[in-house]
Amino acid sequence: MTSGKKEGNKISIEGRKLKGRVAIVTGGSRGIGRGIAFRLAEEGARVLVADIDSLNAKKAAEALTEKHLEAVPVQVDITKERSVDEMVKIALKAFKKIDILINNAGIMFRTRLQDLSLKEWEDIIKVNLTGPFLCSKAVIPFMKRNGYGRVVNISSSAGRSVSTLGGAHYTASKAGLLGLTRAVAKETAPFGITVNAVCPGLIDTQMARDTTTKAELNAFIDSFPIKRLGLPEEIGDLVVFLCSQKATYITGASIDINGGDLMI
Numbered sequence: 001m002t003s004g005k006k007e008g009n010k011i012s013i014e015g016r017k018l019k020g021r022v023a024i025v026t027g028g029s030r031g032i033g034r035g036i037a038f039r040l041a042e043e044g045a046r047v048l049v050a051d052i053d054s055l056n057a058k059k060a061a062e063a064l065t066e067k068h069l070e071a072v073p074v075q076v077d078i079t080k081e082r083s084v085d086e087m088v089k090i091a092l093k094a095f096k097k098i099d100i101l102i103n104n105a106g107i108m109f110r111t112r113l114q115d116l117s118l119k120e121w122e123d124i125i126k127v128n129l130t131g132p133f134l135c136s137k138a139v140i141p142f143m144k145r146n147g148y149g150r151v152v153n154i155s156s157s158a159g160r161s162v163s164t165l166g167g168a169h170y171t172a173s174k175a176g177l178l179g180l181t182r183a184v185a186k187e188t189a190p191f192g193i194t195v196n197a198v199c200p201g202l203i204d205t206q207m208a209r210d211t212t213t214k215a216e217l218n219a220f221i222d223s224f225p226i227k228r229l230g231l232p233e234e235i236g237d238l239v240v241f242l243c244s245q246k247a248t249y250i251t252g253a254s255i256d257i258n259g260g261d262l263m264i
């Protein structure tokens with residue numbers, strides 16, 4: 001095989017952008033996380049598929065290994081420090097190091113402010129903001145030790161502007177994640193670590209389908225300059241770029257990927 005060339009659908013081993021890297025993808029068993037896990041693995045990374053649902057994590061990791069890609073499943077609740085520490089231990093046991101952390105797991109509710117309970121507010125903040133904080137805190141010491149690391153936080157167009165679907169808690173959590181991205185990027189840049197946020201618009205996943213009617217989805221699509229939903233693999237492609245050697249000068253950035261729905 002020639003270096004960097006594609007053979008059919010297969011990328012040659014020499015051409016893989018992330019050969020030898022180890023990645024954790026939270027919420028990696030379905031939707032955007034699954035798309036990211038696949039693209040990272042296709043580019044040569046060994047992937048820990050981390051999800052709250054252990055059976056789904058196992059199935060996703062099996063789907064990767066069936067394609068002769070390297071993956072290990074792990075059950076994690078990113079809102080619990082102990083569970084996150086255990087996930088890191090399992091990653092180190094399986095792969096000896098951690099190069100890449102994708103903080104992808106997230107939840108979304110449409111509840112309007114007047115109906116929003118404190119519990120639901122806290123639930124969203126815990127998964128969408130506290131989770132990425134706990135995972136970053138647990139993983140970054142091992143990246144510092146190696147003088148190399150890539151953290152990508154999956155925020156949302158909601159974080160850059162305001163959510164079309166989600167409530168105030170969703171927008172606040174995703175805007176908070178952009179702040180976390182910048183602060184951690186500044187602290188960790190001297191250690192060879194970059195930290196960036198990806199801000200998707202409406203992507204074709206279970207979350208998007210569960211929270212909209214068909215009519216709403218069609219109306220959204222009709223309003224987008226690029227008239228379709230985004231695909232999980234397209235988020236994966238952007239994440240691969242941010243994790244690659246081509247992106248060493250990008251840190252603290254919030255990158256939009258939304259079919260032109262939000263242009264700022």
Ligand code: NAP
Pocket residue numbers: 026027028029030031032033050051052053056076077078079104105106107108127131154155156157199200201202203204205206207208
């Ligand atoms: P999804 O299909 O609902 O997948 C999210 C995954 O995260 C699920 O596997 C879920 O497990 C897991 N998860 C939830 N809570 C967790 C926890 N505490 N610990 C570990 N894993 C947990 O969502 P998606 O659409 O792929 O979204 C992925 C990310 O992209 C989210 O952060 C979301 O906010 C963001 N995003 C999505 C869109 C979109 O249009 N889809 C747009 C912008 C941003 P269970 O299902 O078993 O609970």
